[in-house]
Amino acid sequence: MRRRASRDAFDCALCRELLDWGVSLEHGADFDTGIHDYEYEHASDLYRVAAPVDAVYSILAGTVKIVKPGPAGEQRIVRVLKTGDVAEIESIFSDAFEHTAIAVGKVRACRIPIAWLRKFVAGSGRIQMRLLQKSLTDLREAETWLSQLTGGATPARTRMARLMLRLRVDAGDRIHRYSIDDMGDIMGITPETVSRIISEFCRQGIVARTGSSIAAERYFRGDIAALERIAQEV
Amino acid sequence: MRRRASRDAFDCALCRELLDWGVSLEHGADFDTGIHDYEYEHASDLYRVAAPVDAVYSILAGTVKIVKPGPAGEQRIVRVLKTGDVAEIESIFSDAFEHTAIAVGKVRACRIPIAWLRKFVAGSGRIQMRLLQKSLTDLREAETWLSQLTGGATPARTRMARLMLRLRVDAGDRIHRYSIDDMGDIMGITPETVSRIISEFCRQGIVARTGSSIAAERYFRGDIAALERIAQEV
């Protein structure tokens, strides 16, 4: 499931910001703040939909899929978090989680209790501004996801290229390699179709599979220029 | 295009809130605040993507479609605003509009200059909190839109029912009647398919066309229970 990990406040984007704002994390960190780092193994969940909101999570390494249940029970991946993203700040005013968050590969995350965070938000206009900006960024991210990756007239091949570009690790040619089923859940297509498209990309030398064949620590290595070309077709 | 309209601050949800917060709107309203009400005719735009952010708009009557351009130039409707919604608060920190907003039918909106609004946001923690909540609501709306209306395995007929339920006017059986093309842009399907599904719904007595046949002031009258049943299929 999850395992407590050694902690360095400077790994965590949110903690770094808090430090910048003059909030003291070091002093009695384990007692007052409840902030800890954890490691999650592949397919374990950070939190589940409808559970009471008790913390937010800042991603230190790996990626996390954010799943939202549809009206007919089907699961849809509505967003993906990468290093530096913060999960569920948008729940700062809610009682229950809107989503389920599941680790893809090995994930390291910093868990920040919500009660503690709320205390600072209520007290500081600057932190409110910052959170406001962050949630607005997320809003845009969600819309981009929507308009670029889902259905419409756009062929699955084009959307696959767009997805791979969004799963890129920083600025290199490495691409987070989600399972065939996850990619299907993201784009709303079947795993068979995903497999066919990826096979085609491999045959054409546009991407190559790297890393172990087991879930954790897998990547594609992709021809970014070629993917960008395909991403703009039709 | 647009026409200046008579103004009553209590029509506007955002203005009402501002009044609650003790902000004076009445005093020298036309000079200091620049807040005015306008009427927009069908298909005219409130603002266009990439234009400098100069104001936000609170919808008093009618509906507005929010359009986001895709990477290949195609237009996708990413959200719909109804009475009481506020357009583009998410641009409070941006320089340029993220979307184009187009009136569907006759629309009345209250235009609030952004410079004026920013002044109050910077000064008041309460207003920041409120805006934060509002943007979070919008974020959820965008995600719901995404997961319920777009592609996937879900047949177009089911998604059409979901769309109609979202376009409902308040709690009655009236449904905003968007053009066949707009509905296609929302769900990512062709106008022909939209037409076929609506014809089917009409034949089955699930919805009926009411109002004039010309764009402004058109509605469906729908069997809400039946639509809710269809919305959950598959």
Add this chain to the structure above:
DNA sequence: CGTGTACTTGAGTGGGCTCAAGCAGGGTGG
């Protein structure tokens, strides 16, 4: 009365789905 816009309806095609079999790799137990 003609023109344009919005919508409808039909016939044929195709992309992605369904169903189903086959394969590779890793883990488990003998």
Add this chain to the structure above:
DNA sequence: CCACCCTGCTTGAGCCCACTCAAGTACACG
């Protein structure tokens, strides 16, 4: 160490929903 299974992926064949192309209708407006 090998046999086995199980999970994740691949590949094929056939089908169906939604797309494309195209013709036709209805209504508003000049």
